[in-house]
């Protein structure tokens with residue numbers, strides 16, 4: 104008899120990794136069926152299947168998997184949302200992220216399908232552009248709910264502690280999307296006014312959030328391309344959250360432009376990922392970005408990269424800190440224009 108190979112592998116990450124595609128898909132199916140909207144109170148599998156008009160056996164299998172993922176609980180045969188699902192996955196919640204999760208899933212589906220080809224051949228020809236403006240508006244709208252789940256208030260709280268904040272009069276939220284972060288920052292101040300700058304189709308949607316939060320007298324919008332259009336001037340605070348990635352490798356011109364728009368003593372706050380460990384952490388950011396990277400889109404920043412660009416544009420001092428968020432830790436870089 105031929106000797107068996109002398110290998111004794113007691114554990115492996117491979118099978119856990121392999122279940123990743125099922126985890127994401129069952130979450131999306133739960134969202135698509137609106138299952139979490141039916142689980143604020145305990146319900147049995149057959150009750151849920153009846154309410155959703157779905158197959159009883161298949162419904163129970165899906166519910167068991169959602170419970171296995173920790174999104175719902177199962178006790179004595181009855182299913183119920185966890186606090187996280189109640190906040191993030193019920194459509195009635197202001198922090199409902201189902202729409203955003205669906206968009207992120209669909210945006211990556213092409214790369215998931217063709218990943219081996221994309222790795223072999225590189226990004227398809229044609230330079231990446233900003234694409235369909237309507238998608239940006241939808242994405243920015245869906246991100247507002249994510250911000251409402253905690254990040255906006257937390258980040259605004261940190262910004263409100265910046266030296267001189269109480270005397271600030273005007274702020275600019277660059278690539279501000281829904282403007283939710285701007286609204287949260289202004290909520291920390293009795294009189295400061297804010298301008299949200301984003302693509303023309305996006306700021307139409309921003310206006311609806313401004314109206315919803317009754318901020319018409321303190322907020323306005325500017326539509327355009329912040330790399331080529333004027334940003335206005337005389338700001339005490341410029342904020343750029345999750346947007347500098349679209350500028351590409353050379354941040355220099357935009358940094359200098361931001362520096363110019365600020366009053367002497369004004370402050371620039373950047374909120375962006377900070378990639379570490381030779382471009383392998385944080386995992387959420389590395390994996391989520393892979394699908395974009397394979398199409399040659401969207402730059403990710405190494406930790407310290409934005410602070411260095413701020414320094415080169417003349418900001419001083421610059422203070423950096425890492426802030427935990429539900430998605431992944433982000434870097435908050437704060438640079439001041441000398442007064």
Ligand SMILES: C[S@@+](CC[C@H](N)C(=O)[O-])C[C@H]1O[C@@H](n2cnc3c(N)ncnc32)[C@H](O)[C@@H]1O
Pocket residue numbers: 239243246247250277278279280281284300301302305327328329330343344345346349
């Ligand atoms: C990921 S979203 C971030 C939205 C918001 N700042 C937040 O943190 O929730 C990025 C935003 O930047 C905007 N953006 C990207 N490049 C831009 C450019 N060149 N000019 C204007 N807006 C831009 C996009 O339209 C989008 O709304």
